[in-house]
Amino acid sequence: MGEHNELHDVIIIGGGTTGLFAAFYCGMRDLKTKVIESGSELGGKVLQFLPEKLIYDVGGIPQITGDQLVEQMIEQASINQPTIIFNQWIETITKDEDDIFTLTSSDGTRHRAKAVIVATGTGKFNPVKPEVDGLESFEQKSVHYTISNLQQFAGKQIMIASNNRIGIDWALTLENIAERVYLVNNKNTFQHAADEELQSLEESSVIVELNSNLIELQGEDGWLDEITIKSDEKGEQRIKVDHLLGYNGLKMVATPFKEWGLETSSGKVAVDHYMATNIEGIFAAGDSTGYPGKTMLIASGYTEGLTAVNSVAKYLNPKAAPQVYSTVIYRK
Ligand SMILES: Cc1cc2nc3c(=O)[nH]c(=O)nc-3n(C[C@H](O)[C@H](O)[C@H](O)COP(=O)(O)OP(=O)(O)OC[C@H]3O[C@@H](n4cnc5c(N)ncnc54)[C@H](O)[C@@H]3O)c2cc1C
CATH class of the missing domain: 3.50.50.60 (FAD/NAD(P)-binding domain)
Incomplete structure (x- = not known):
C-alpha cells in the first residue's frame, strides 16, 4: 500500500x-x-x-x-x-x-x-490450484500453473496434476523433454479430452494415475523433492518430482x-x-x-x-x- x-x-x-x-x-x-x-x-x-x-x-x-x-x-x-x-x-x-x-x-x-x-x-x-498444503512455498521455483520456458523441464521428473485435456497436452509436450512425466488426475476422466488425445496419451510413456490426490509435498528452499499421492486402488505412493504443473481450470x-x-x-x-x-x-x-x-x-x-x-x-x-x-x- x-x-x-x-x-x-x-x-x-x-x-x-x-x-x-x-x-x-x-x-x-x-x-x-x-x-x-x-x-x-x-x-x-x-x-x-x-x-x-x-x-x-x-x-x-x-x-x-x-x-x-x-x-x-x-x-x-x-x-x-x-x-x-x-x-x-x-x-x-x-x-x-x-x-x-x-x-x-x-x-x-x-x-x-x-x-x-x-x-x-x-x-x-486465476488458476484453480491443486488442493494440497504448502503449495505456495514452491510457487516461485518448482510449482507452475502454465507451461512456459520448456528448457527448465529438460531431463527432470515432472508431475502434472490435472483433470483437464490441457493436462494431457502438457504431458505429451513434456514427454520428449523430461526424464519422466506423471499425470495425476483427481477424477477418472479428463474434461474436454477428445478420443485422439486419450489415444495419444495411452500410446505415450506418460504414467497416468487416475482418482489420485496429492497428499504431501516435500522439498527445500522452494525446490520440490518428492510428492506423495494417494488413491483408493493403490494407496499412498511417494514419487520423486522436480517440478509440479497444475491445471484444473481457471x-x-x-x-x-x-x-x-x-x-x-x-x-x-x-x-x-x-x-x-x-x-x-x-x-x-x-x-x-x-x-x-x-x-x-x-x-x-x-x-x-x-x-x-x-x-x-x-x-x-x-x-x-x-x-x-x-x-x-x-x-x-
Ligand atoms: C486459447 C486462445 C488462443 C488464441 N489464439 C490467438 C491467435 O492465434 N491469434 C490472435 O491474434 N489472437 C489469439 N487469441 C486472442 C488473443 O489472446 C487476445 O486477443 C489478446 O491476448 C488480447 O490482449 P489484451 O492485451 O487486449 O488482453 P489480455 O491479454 O487479456 O491482457 C489484459 C491484462 O490486463 C490485466 N488486468 C485486467 N484487469 C486488471 C485490473 N483491474 N488491474 C490491473 N490489471 C488488470 C490482466 O491481468 C491481463 O494481464 C487467442 C486467445 C485464446 C484464449
Whole structure:
C-alpha cells in the first residue's frame, strides 16, 4: 500500500499485448507512461494461454510462439521506458476537479495520471490450484500453473496434476523433454479430452494415475523433492518430482468496468472510433472493448492501442497531430 504520487500523462491498465504495444506507442507521442498489471508477469492471455503455441496472424511475423512474441513486445515497449507496476489490481478510478485521475489498487496504492487507457481484456484468470498444503512455498521455483520456458523441464521428473485435456497436452509436450512425466488426475476422466488425445496419451510413456490426490509435498528452499499421492486402488505412493504443473481450470475475475463508471455493451467497454469511452480522458483498446465488427485478436489490440494513444495525445494537447510516422521519429 502506498502513494505513487508522480503524475503521469497516461496510465495503461493491463500489461497484455495491447497494453504493451500502447506503452511503446506512447513513446512515439512523448507521453510519460505507466503500465499497471494485476499479475506478476507481462503478456496477458498470450503468455497465460498460448506461451508455447505458434501464432501465425501477426503482420510481418510468419510464425512465433506466444512467449517469444511477448518477449519481443516487452523489448519494444521498453524503448519508451514506461514505469511498470506489477501485482496491483485496479479497483477504483476517480477524476478530480482538475481532471486528474486517481487509480486505486486493491492494496490501497494510489496512482495519478492525466489520462487512462483501459487495456485489461475482460479480467484476470486465476488458476484453480491443486488442493494440497504448502503449495505456495514452491510457487516461485518448482510449482507452475502454465507451461512456459520448456528448457527448465529438460531431463527432470515432472508431475502434472490435472483433470483437464490441457493436462494431457502438457504431458505429451513434456514427454520428449523430461526424464519422466506423471499425470495425476483427481477424477477418472479428463474434461474436454477428445478420443485422439486419450489415444495419444495411452500410446505415450506418460504414467497416468487416475482418482489420485496429492497428499504431501516435500522439498527445500522452494525446490520440490518428492510428492506423495494417494488413491483408493493403490494407496499412498511417494514419487520423486522436480517440478509440479497444475491445471484444473481457471477462474476469471472480471475487471470492474461498471464500478469505474464505464458504459458497457455485452460486458465490454463501449468505445467510439477514437477508442474513447463515455468518460472524457479514459480510452480503451484490445479485448476489453466491444463495438460492431470487433475482432478479438492480438493485431486488433495493436491498431486500437495506437488509436487510443493518438486520442490521448489529442486530449492532452488539442493541437497535437492526429498521428505520426515512426520512420520520421526514429531517424532523429
Ligand atoms: C486459447 C486462445 C488462443 C488464441 N489464439 C490467438 C491467435 O492465434 N491469434 C490472435 O491474434 N489472437 C489469439 N487469441 C486472442 C488473443 O489472446 C487476445 O486477443 C489478446 O491476448 C488480447 O490482449 P489484451 O492485451 O487486449 O488482453 P489480455 O491479454 O487479456 O491482457 C489484459 C491484462 O490486463 C490485466 N488486468 C485486467 N484487469 C486488471 C485490473 N483491474 N488491474 C490491473 N490489471 C488488470 C490482466 O491481468 C491481463 O494481464 C487467442 C486467445 C485464446 C484464449
